[in-house]
Amino acid sequence: MNTAKDTEMAIEKIDTLVIGAGQAGVAMSEHLSKLDVPHLVLERNRIAERWRTERWDSLVANGPAWHDRFPGLEFDDVDPDGFAPKERVAAYFEAYAKKFNAPIRTGVEVKKVERNVGRPGFTIETSEGVIEANRVVAATGPFQRPIIPPVAPKDGKITQIHSAEYRNPEQLPKGAVLVIGSGSSGVQIADELQRSGKQVYLSVGPHDRPPRAYRNRDFCWWLGVLGEWDAPAMRPGTEHVTIAVSGARGGHTVDFRSLANQGITLVGMTKSFNNGEVTFQSDLASNIAHGDENYLSLLDAADAYIERNGLDLPEEPEARNILPDPECLTNPILELDLAEAGITSIVWATGFAVDYSWLKVNAFDEKGKPRHQRGVSTEPGVYFVGLPWLSRRGSSFIWGVWHDAKYIADHIATQRKYFSYRDASQRQKTEDLITPRTKHLTDKTTV
Numbered sequence: 001m002n003t004a005k006d007t008e009m010a011i012e013k014i015d016t017l018v019i020g021a022g023q024a025g026v027a028m029s030e031h032l033s034k035l036d037v038p039h040l041v042l043e044r045n046r047i048a049e050r051w052r053t054e055r056w057d058s059l060v061a062n063g064p065a066w067h068d069r070f071p072g073l074e075f076d077d078v079d080p081d082g083f084a085p086k087e088r089v090a091a092y093f094e095a096y097a098k099k100f101n102a103p104i105r106t107g108v109e110v111k112k113v114e115r116n117v118g119r120p121g122f123t124i125e126t127s128e129g130v131i132e133a134n135r136v137v138a139a140t141g142p143f144q145r146p147i148i149p150p151v152a153p154k155d156g157k158i159t160q161i162h163s164a165e166y167r168n169p170e171q172l173p174k175g176a177v178l179v180i181g182s183g184s185s186g187v188q189i190a191d192e193l194q195r196s197g198k199q200v201y202l203s204v205g206p207h208d209r210p211p212r213a214y215r216n217r218d219f220c221w222w223l224g225v226l227g228e229w230d231a232p233a234m235r236p237g238t239e240h241v242t243i244a245v246s247g248a249r250g251g252h253t254v255d256f257r258s259l260a261n262q263g264i265t266l267v268g269m270t271k272s273f274n275n276g277e278v279t280f281q282s283d284l285a286s287n288i289a290h291g292d293e294n295y296l297s298l299l300d301a302a303d304a305y306i307e308r309n310g311l312d313l314p315e316e317p318e319a320r321n322i323l324p325d326p327e328c329l330t331n332p333i334l335e336l337d338l339a340e341a342g343i344t345s346i347v348w349a350t351g352f353a354v355d356y357s358w359l360k361v362n363a364f365d366e367k368g369k370p371r372h373q374r375g376v377s378t379e380p381g382v383y384f385v386g387l388p389w390l391s392r393r394g395s396s397f398i399w400g401v402w403h404d405a406k407y408i409a410d411h412i413a414t415q416r417k418y419f420s421y422r423d424a425s426q427r428q429k430t431e432d433l434i435t436p437r438t439k440h441l442t443d444k445t446t447v
Contacts, residue, residue: 024386175344
């Protein structure tokens with residue numbers, strides 16, 4: 001029979017518990033280690049697991065290796081201007097964690113976090129027992145729950161998967177494919193499917209379409225020198241605008257007209273499914289036009305920056321050439337019979353939602369989104385890291401999450417100093433508890 005004392009002894013205690021060992025958790029651990037904050041990182045699978053098993057086989061990083069990394073370690077086997085394969089990215093974070101001996105415990109799932117009553121900190125229930133921590137950092141990132149919109153057809157004859165489940169073209173049945181979503185994932189998957197020989201329809205929504213590179217500089221460099229990575233918040237009305245950029249096949253600018261010329265049929269945003277038919281919004285032309293505006297505006301800003309700073313970078317007038325509109329753009333399809341079109345599968349590249357159902361604290365708004373300031377939650381002792389726009393536009397990029405984690409670690413270290421403060425009367429009580437012999441030994445040790 002377990003006694004109360006046995007139960008208490010079974011509880012592990014730590015100052016700060018970090019939940020998740022992806023890029024956010026590894027960055028958090030590095031900064032906490034540098035500040036001598038006792039901490040533990042829990043990961044339910046392996047380090048950087050989502051890079052390993054929750055992405056398609058051919059995925060590479062969307063940013064070049066010189067940019068998409070932490071400051072303390074370079075990719076030693078990837079060209080600085082190249083794009084690291086997903087397995088290499090996962091191995092990078094594993095190596096980075098070993099570099100500073102990160103206290104990461106894998107194979108442990110966090111089931112519930114609750115604030116303690118009448119005493120500091122939190123009680124955390126895990127698959128391996130109970131932990132008590134003064135602070136909790138949610139580093140689980142934004143890709144927690146794949147979203148498939150309610151409009152998805154209930155027809156069991158159509159194979160439907162989310163991009164998180166997509167691995168390669170061989171995974172899908174014979175027949176045409178409808179890819180819904182025109183961000184980086186949707187565009188790359190549609191391109192791969194078409195190159196494998198499949199007929200592909202791509203549903204295009206609002207998007208930003210930066211050049212992959214311009215005048216010998218990657219777009220990551222341009223967003224850096226132009227200050228765009230540090231934008232504190234997205235522009236009003238752009239909450240549902242995705243970014244279409246690709247590092248696939250050595251990296252290239254996403255051009256929807258080029259995809260159409262390649263053989264992909266472009267359609268507008270998917271509106272509804274009914275009796276074997278799918279209907280699309282009449283917004284294809286406007287979505288493409290807005291993407292073009294975004295593309296050209298970055299070229300304009302880059303040209304102005306070069307002139308203002310007198311940089312010797314080669315001109316690239318051909319970058320402004322826009323291909324003629326394809327038939328699917330000038331005469332868009334608004335309705336499509338799935339059977340007649342031979343569509344046997346749908347890939348939903350429609351993003352993800354966060355899932356903090358395990359975090360039982362008052363840190364969320366009415367929509368379930370974290371309430372925070374630069375990752376510091378409105379609930380004292382709770383922190384978030386790894387989310388898009390946590391502090392800036394670059395927050396969800398590898399380098400961005402590293403800087404966000406540093407800010408949060410500094411905040412934690414400061415709070416620890418406040419919490420450890422003792423006033424004069426408390427210091428005197430501590431002094432009175434020291435026996436003469438103990439005090440003598442203490443004084444001798446410190447000499």
